[in-house]
Amino acid sequence: MAALLRYSELHSWLGYMQQPYLWRVVRFSLWQALLSSGISLLIAIPVASCLIHRQFYGRSLLLQLFSVSMVVPTIVAILGLVVVYGRSGWLSSLFGVQIPLYGLLGILLAHVFFNMPLAVRLLMQGYDLIPAGQWRQASQLGFSRWNAFRLIEWHYLKKVLPGAFVLIFMLCFSSFAVVLSLGGGPKFSTLEVAIYQALRFEFDLNKASFLALLQVLICTLFAVIVYRLAPVNRQDMSLLSIKSYALKDSFLSKIGDAIALLCAFVLVIPPFLAIFDPMFSPIFLQALQSKALWNAVFVSLQIAIPAAMVSLFLGVSFGVLARFCMARQYLSILPNKLEHLGNMILMVPGLVIATGLFLFLRDLGWGLGSSYWVVVWVNAVMALPFVLRALMPMMYQQERRFRNLYLSLGVRAGSRWRLEWPLLRPSIAQAFGYALLLSLGDMGVIALFGSQGLVSLPLYLFQLIGSYQLEEGACVAVVLILLCLALFFSSSFFIGGRKAKGALNARN
Template sequence: MGAASLVALLRYSDWHSWLGYMQQPYLWRVVRFSLWQALLSSGISLLIAIPVASCLIHRSFYGRAALLQLFSVSMVVPTIVAILGLVVVYGRSGWLYQLFDIHIPLYGLVGILLAHVFFNMPLAVRLLLQGYDLIPSGQWRQASQLGFSRWTAFRWIEWHYLKKVLPGAFVLIFMLCFSSFAVVLSLGGGPKFSTLEVAIYQALRFDFDLNKASFLALLQVSICTLFAVVVYRIAPVNRQDVSLLAVKRYSLKDSFWAKSADALALLVAFILVIPPFLAIFDPVFSPIFLLTLQSAALWKAVLVSLQIAFPAALVSLLLGVSFCVLARFCMARRYLALLPNKIEHLGNLILMVPGLVIATGLFLFLRDLGWGFQSSYWIVVWVNAVMALPFVLRALMPVMYQQERRFRAVYLSLGVRSWSRWCLEWPLIRLSVAQALGYALLLSLGDMGVIALFGSQGLVSLPLYLFQLIGAYRLEEGACVAVVLILLCLLLFYGSTRFIGGRSLVKH
């Protein structure tokens, strides 16, 4: 899909003018900043996530389950809402300045890094927790019997498995940050802090220069592809242990320094994630909040958002399940054993192609067929579904692989196939399916990239409506709309995990 859209856009390109683009100093300044902020964001997110994940594995404390749920929501919270929360906390007259008289230059590289860490540190924690699931119970038991300290266990056990997960997590977060749009558009503060994704948006939205947009898109895809290939080439193979279903962990030798390190890691996580969330709900106590709820434009935007989110989430879930079924089919056949990892990487490669490029290419393709802007709604739905696919795969792939490795021989001996097999596995995978649907719903609900390009009077979603209010300097009303948007996200995520996932909750 991404390749087809890129090809459709390349049809309108003038290849001879690309040499002129490559000689522009502004282009390479944008490329350098895109790489620099993505590398910094990915590195900081993972450096914080490693001790936080280790703490969550070894410590049981009040509110641990709530913190994990908050991490699940924060990594897919609508970008424009999170930005508002960050402005309330770190802005010129924000909480940090009022309480401690500390001023942070929010508009620029620092603000971009803060926003990216807010989104991607929880994502990194969730991915690292999947790495901890690879560790067999026997190794934890031996470590406990030998009196391993936390550092010794991390050095000789945990790191061996985490380094298998880190390359994939680093590539995923790097591509998310490299193709960042709404964060850079809102907190960049000017052309000096622009990224390739913003440059593509400017070429399409303001200039409608398909030639320049296709060049920038191809450049972005090439950089991301090269980066992913290099990382995956040096990354160790990540395999799920056949015996794992629920890993039993044994207590390790504790110390004052271990407790202090865990407390510091949790404190950093709390400071980065919780204040922006609390700031989002501050307008609830404003008198203008009730007036905002009476606005017809608000509820029309809510309806449009739901009309986009539900079809996009269902399509994304269907695509994710199809990828998983195909990967498991290959796992069961020795001559196709190399394909499952390639299929998973294929699902993640969609992040390399900018969503704006996919939408524009699809629009041009449909326009050639005689469909004009009346296809905008379906373009937005389809592109949101495709862009949510990597998150859906991250939720589904580990548990689907696990069931395949555990019960493949039983299924083959009993002749269990297709629907019967799905019915048997449903109680074990329903929570992962619920999380995948929740991620897709929230990502589609909070989309600001594609809807900003194709939005019109009849197609204004909540994020676009919020962005329009902020652009018109109606900040108080915009803050109230942000509360409605985040409440809707929490309601949909809870509904998907509660009604599809069931009452039983797993530790992570």
């Protein structure tokens, strides 16, 4: 930001503020982010409640699908949505229903596809806050599902909802690839797209820095207001897992759960299936023989693996610092502030971070040779909020459970990590997987800094679609999603381990 401000002309910012187009972009950015966040949470609440109370065949698979869908490469998910909801898509072919995909409706569909599973995962963490004694008492008193939700669940969910709402709002407000692909024109542009246009097509650093600061200001005000109104979120330190107790069932609760699950299936599964449809076409084998495809795979791995390692290191550093503050009374207010600080990175557009870092390195004499490191670093930082979401709850829990025991026995530093490693492995594996997939699917920073020798799979896919090679693009999308799934489950297996993986599935 400091590097960008060096190129700014503050006296011209007043002129930008008087442009009607700017405020139309701001209004649309706010409107679509609020709608996307609200719809995602409204669907996620009954889905999370159903997944907590119901055991059914395929439940763990659905949870794994939710974990992957929220970090699926954006351009791949957009292609799946086009296959399902497009003008000649499945919905039109089977039922004759035409959906105006390019515009606000398409943006909302894509955002709900990404953020509803994320909201479900966050709300299920809220259910982990409920002591087992309350479930046992509700079962003994014969509570119905509605009474249990009204008297028990809502009290804990409302502590998680503000944080989830802010996180999803920031993701939607700073959405780039979704709006660029499905916006359909300037009428449906967001601030992030306006920043990209200012940097890529105009190279107007003054305008880009103004728009970036405006976005940071809006997101900061929104987050401060929500967090001020939000109740304090405290985790029960006495439990590693919650034992479930049967509640009084009814026909209405079964109907409600069925509708909630149907919504989740309809929104998430068809685009996933559509992504794999080109595997059965004859052109798929031809696409696999393309040298450009495998060069793009190699570049993507070169970016994603170092970025995921850096992001995991940053996340663990945040967690260690937060636990250090928890153990000291005079620093006890800092852990939540540190977690919020890690999430604040979503307020700053990745394009702006990348441009500012590039200008800073250029001033040091690194020039265009620093583009690769800029892409790696920015991807690592932008994945940090997801890494923190996976790591912090378990790290907090271990600190609260064993702090006094560690102090009494004199267990410190490396000895603590050896003791906690079996319990932390699933969370670390999940955090690394999230960072890996987010870096692998990034199209924002690479679209700005990509060159002939730095073309990742998402950028290569976007170039194919832009040149109307849709069949080849669909085949590249299959390769990208298969690579994502292979890397995600490999990280779960090799880092999480078999026993830890079983514990994670049990906790899910």
